[in-house]
Amino acid sequence: MGGPLRLFVGDDWAQDHHDVEVMDGSGRRLAKARLPAGVAGMGRLHAIIGDLVGDDVDEAEVLIGIETDRGPWVGALVAAGYTVLAVNPLQAARFRDRLGVSGAKSDAGDAHVLADMVRTHSHELRSVAGDSARAEAVKVVARIHKTMIWERTRHTQRLRHALGDYFPAALAAFDDLDAADTLELLAKAPTPTQAARLTIAQISAALKRARRRNVADKAAAIQTALRSDQLGQPEVVTDAYAASVQALLAVLTVLNTQIKTLQGQVEAHFSKHPAAEIILSQPGLGPVLGARVLAEFGDDPDRYASAKARKNYAGTSPITRASGKKKVALARFVHNDRLIDALTTQAFSALLWSPGARAYYDRQRARGVGHNPALRQLANRLVGILHGCLKTGTHYNEATAWPHLGEKAIA
Structure with missing residues (x-):
């Protein structure tokens, strides 16, 4: 007995149109079209998917891959109940290279790549967050x-x-x-x-x-x-x-x-958000910097399954490269520039306001870590602390945040 119907859609968007391709779980193309941007194009997309789903509309799952996570088109897709997966353009380019070596590129071809990427790698792609209107x-x-x-x-x-x-x-x-x-x-x-x-x-x-x-x-x-x-x-x-x-x-x-x-x-706007007080309780975050952190992380409670997931998205956690007996940890160079800018600024400010943060930074420096890497490690730690506070709905507490440093470090 087969499971629910799943459709995989690749959406290659441009300023005034969208090239889409729909395929099934086996990779068979079910439909392709060039849609105008706006209400008319969205209506045609709904019609295409509706014809393919038929009477199984309540059981069907539609996954859409698109190289953006914002804008009215993406908002309309999320509102329609589709699972929208934001694909990094670098990911799409590398996936395209795996499918062929000629280097050929077209809008319709990119839609096919996105659809196939969603079909085979949806578990590794990030869903567009369901952030609130206030966020x-x-x-x-x-x-x-x-x-x-x-x-x-x-x-x-x-x-x-x-x-x-x-x-x-x-x-x-x-x-x-x-x-x-x-x-x-x-x-x-x-x-x-x-x-x-x-x-x-x-x-x-x-x-x-x-x-x-x-x-x-x-x-x-x-x-x-x-x-x-x-x-x-x-x-x-x-x-x-x-x-x-x-x-x-x-x-x-x-x-x-x-x-x-x-x-x-x-x-x-930031003062009206329910999470504002928790964010402002974090060391180094004021109204403007706190607003930037909220803006880039979003407020979807289900977006980050763990502190590690939030750190990975932030780009503060290192990436590990291992080959044979060699293993190195490197900084992430692909990240949200706005978020990493806000988090490193927070880390630098926290050195003045948090004894625990200062002790943590000094300990990294004592181990021979440079200023910028030590600051990045501190930012990574602060992201984990923020994640815990948001998940539990509690304000920052110095002793709870830095228990391993001992009472002297935070006295």
């Missing part, structure tokens, strides 16, 4: 907030390079190029000649508006640096650089404003 909202604002910060860093580096080419005195005068007082003074005097004319009163006023301390001393130091002898460029080249710097200053000013606004949105 999705946190993800939206937390991600764009972090993206804006990354963009500010990129534009600040561009500003630094430009100033180094024609106005090195500015680099000596200003420590924080994206700070409000720096942006104001550079906008007022974008050339070495103009900057040398800035008075103590003008500099002090900008520093006061930026709420700086020791205004008199800092204003004098800035004026001295701006008036120091530096190598320069011809006037026409300097004017061209000044124009480009003015554009960068305008972008940075807008980014600063939007980052501050978005931070308020991140904190507001």
